[in-house]
Amino acid sequence: MNNLELKKIANEVRKGIIASVHSAKAGHPGGSLSAADLFTYLYFEELNIDPQNPKMEDRDRFVLSKGHTAPGLYSAMAHRGFFPVEDLITLRKLGSYLQGHPCMLHVPGVDMSSGSLGQGVSAAVGMALAAKMDQKDYRVYTLLGDGEIQEGQVWEAAMFAGHHKLDNLVVIVDNNGLQIDGAVEDVCSPYPIDKKFEAFNFHVINIDGHNFDEIRAAFKEAKETKGMPTAIISHSIKGKGVSFMEGNADWHGKAPNDEQYEVAMADLVKIGEALDKEEA
Amino acid sequence: MAEKKMVATREGYGEALLELGAENPNVVVLDADLAAATKTAVFKKAYPERFFDCGIAEANMIGIAAGLAASGKVPFASSFAMFAAGRAYEQVRNSVGYPHLNVKIGATHAGITVGEDGASHQCNEDIALMRTIPGMVVMCPADTIEAREATKAAAAYDGPVYLRFGRAVCPVINDKPDYHFEIGKGTILREGTDLTIVATGICVGSSLEAAEKLAEEGISAEVINICTIKPLDEELIIQSAKKTGKVITAEEHSVIGGLGSAVCDALCKSYPVPVLKIGVQDVFGESGSAAALVEKFKLDGKGIYEQIKDYLK
Ligand SMILES: Cc1ncc(C[n+]2csc(CCOP(=O)(O)OP(=O)(O)O)c2C)c(N)n1
Ligand SMILES: [Mg+2]
Numbered sequence: 001m002n003n004l005e006l007k008k009i010a011n012e013v014r015k016g017i018i019a020s021v022h023s024a025k026a027g028h029p030g031g032s033l034s035a036a037d038l039f040t041y042l043y044f045e046e047l048n049i050d051p052q053n054p055k056m057e058d059r060d061r062f063v064l065s066k067g068h069t070a071p072g073l074y075s076a077m078a079h080r081g082f083f084p085v086e087d088l089i090t091l092r093k094l095g096s097y098l099q100g101h102p103c104m105l106h107v108p109g110v111d112m113s114s115g116s117l118g119q120g121v122s123a124a125v126g127m128a129l130a131a132k133m134d135q136k137d138y139r140v141y142t143l144l145g146d147g148e149i150q151e152g153q154v155w156e157a158a159m160f161a162g163h164h165k166l167d168n169l170v171v172i173v174d175n176n177g178l179q180i181d182g183a184v185e186d187v188c189s190p191y192p193i194d195k196k197f198e199a200f201n202f203h204v205i206n207i208d209g210h211n212f213d214e215i216r217a218a219f220k221e222a223k224e225t226k227g228m229p230t231a232i233i234s235h236s237i238k239g240k241g242v243s244f245m246e247g248n249a250d251w252h253g254k255a256p257n258d259e260q261y262e263v264a265m266a267d268l269v270k271i272g273e274a275l276d277k278e279e280a
Numbered sequence: 281m282a283e284k285k286m287v288a289t290r291e292g293y294g295e296a297l298l299e300l301g302a303e304n305p306n307v308v309v310l311d312a313d314l315a316a317a318t319k320t321a322v323f324k325k326a327y328p329e330r331f332f333d334c335g336i337a338e339a340n341m342i343g344i345a346a347g348l349a350a351s352g353k354v355p356f357a358s359s360f361a362m363f364a365a366g367r368a369y370e371q372v373r374n375s376v377g378y379p380h381l382n383v384k385i386g387a388t389h390a391g392i393t394v395g396e397d398g399a400s401h402q403c404n405e406d407i408a409l410m411r412t413i414p415g416m417v418v419m420c421p422a423d424t425i426e427a428r429e430a431t432k433a434a435a436a437y438d439g440p441v442y443l444r445f446g447r448a449v450c451p452v453i454n455d456k457p458d459y460h461f462e463i464g465k466g467t468i469l470r471e472g473t474d475l476t477i478v479a480t481g482i483c484v485g486s487s488l489e490a491a492e493k494l495a496e497e498g499i500s501a502e503v504i505n506i507c508t509i510k511p512l513d514e515e516l517i518i519q520s521a522k523k524t525g526k527v528i529t530a531e532e533h534s535v536i537g538g539l540g541s542a543v544c545d546a547l548c549k550s551y552p553v554p555v556l557k558i559g560v561q562d563v564f565g566e567s568g569s570a571a572a573l574v575e576k577f578k579l580d581g582k583g584i585y586e587q588i589k590d591y592l593k
Contacts, residue, residue, distance in 0.1 A: 024396060025396075026395070026396040026397075027396070067400065068397075092396040092398070092567045092568070093567065093568060094566070094567070094568030094569070094572045094573070094576065095566075095568075096567065099398040099399065099566065099567045100396050100397040100398035100400075100401070100567040101397065101398055101399075101400040101401070103398075103399070103400075113400070114400070115397070115398070115400025115401060116362065116363070116366075116367065116400055116401075117336050118336070147313060147335065147336050148336055150313075150334075150335035150336040150337045151336055151337055152337060152339060152340060179313050179335070179336065180313045180314060180315075180316070180317075181311070181313045181314070181315050181316070181333050184335075187313060187333045187335050188333060188334060188335030188337070190335075
């Protein structure tokens with residue numbers, strides 16, 4: 001898939017995020033939007049998966065360690081064909097399989113339940129370890145928040161992954177700079193993130209998380225890296241694509257009201273039109 | 281019934297912290313990236329030099345609280361119940377409980393009324409976890425007024441305390457001039473002769489509603505509010521059981537290990553009577569609005585009334 005195609009899908013994924021969170025009147029748009037390009041690349045380009053056969057034996061695994069950004073995951077998975085896009089608006093409603101945080105028992109294609117920050121990465125390490133034990137060549141990917149990496153468990157997982165040279169593991173940190181209480185560097189700084197992963201014996205790649213050339217190159221480099229796990233530090237903008245949400249911690253875990261929904265959708269429609277023009 | 285004011289118990293927690301900050305320069309507040317939600321942001325604004333955001337690192341936060349307490353401070357450490365009691369359980373047990381340090385844990389967003397976030401965030405096990413720790417005081421206020429008073433009482437008490445608060449609004453029931461709070465004391469909110477409902481947290485309001493409905497059918501229910509689950513006001517509960525011979529417990533928590541279990545523990549050693557435990561019946565929660573979930577899990581007035589009616593059949 002070329003970059004333009006990916007950009008167009010990412011824009012649809014973003015619309016799905018806004019529509020579902022608006023419908024739920026709750027949820028986490030900020031970190032879903034910052035990771036929308038990553039979700040798109042993973043589900044449309046990188047992961048060896050089959051929406052028709054979500055439990056395919058040797059599929060690549062993806063663990064959303066920052067489980068609160070389920071709207072981004074669900075939207076990418078729906079657009080990829082795991083379940084109907086129309087179901088996105090049932091997010092967080094009583095009886096919906098699209099729970100506030102992903103549950104592997106309910107959603108086809110979700111490999112691990114998450115929501116409590118810091119835990120998904122350990123499960124991903126376990127999956128990568130199992131692949132090594134079984135001499136399988138599937139790969140394991142996990143996405144973390146930059147606030148999430150304040151959890152000590154993340155570094156326990158990193159130490160184990162480095163120690164066991166899990167080169168089938170890719171840890172991605174969505175470095176959007178914000179958590180709930182403000183900027184990560186003001187709350188309790190996790191910086192320098194890249195140096196930390198290096199110290200834990202990871203191969204580290206810094207990228208612009210909204211640039212598909214850089215995303216593509218990073219995943220290729222990760223695949224070529226042998227003898228150590230890879231960490232991709234994705235520098236991103238929280239709320240990316242929706243003007244009033246960009247770079248604003250207030251939009252971490254809040255739904256747009258009807259009026260804000262219209263503005264957000266108009267922003268995304270405009271982006272879509274510009275992409276159409278680019279194509280013509 | 282007159283329309284009751286609706287306020288979440290976490291509001292009372294924030295208000296009390298603000299008062300305590302003014303009274304005692306040793307009061308320090310810690311949070312783990314949830315200051316607006318837990319209401320510690322109110323304290324942060326007034327006393328920024330005595331507020332520390334630990335980031336998303338709850339286990340470490342509890343350890344830091346232990347160190348502060350060992351150095352003469354009065355730390356209040358806050359997060360959602362899932363993470364304060366759940367994630368940091370062993371730190372609470374070994375760094376706070378075992379050395380009996382003066383740490384106060386202000387845990388908000390307990391139970392299913394967390395709502396849309398779903399099961400991963402709905403802690404229905406914290407009372408069970410906390411009450412097994414020797415020396416830990418466990419309180420679960422019924423309204424914002426009790427939340428405020430319980431927080432102040434926790435500060436005045438020397439030793440570890442777990443305070444459980446909710447996210448969703450619930451009726452204010454203690455807005456009475458003679459209201460008085462004491463750790464370890466339950467209160468009879470409504471007298472009755474046919475059965476006793478022992479309730480905690482948001483289920484106190486619902487139990488009063490249920491009692492009203494039962495009264496319309498000639499069933500006289502006594503309603504006891506138990507804010508302090510540990511140490512439990514055993515005498516009050518046993519006295520009531522002697523009068524009514526039937527006990528129903530109601531809590532927004534698992535029926536395993538919570539108020540229901542504590543009440544059974546108390547009754548079975550000196551005055552065993554049949555007990556119906558109303559609560560979360562050994563299942564995980566799910567996403568939905570707080571109101572929809574309270575209805576589904578039958579913890580609203582109607583749900584408690586129906587469960588009692590079924591039981592009496
Ligand atoms: C263990 C744990 N503590 C607290 C929370 C509540 N919480 C949900 S999201 C969040 C902030 C996450 O910030 P970050 O990791 O930077 O995510 P992003 O910016 O990508 O949304 C917090 C504290 C949680 N889900 N799990
Ligand atoms: Mg972030």
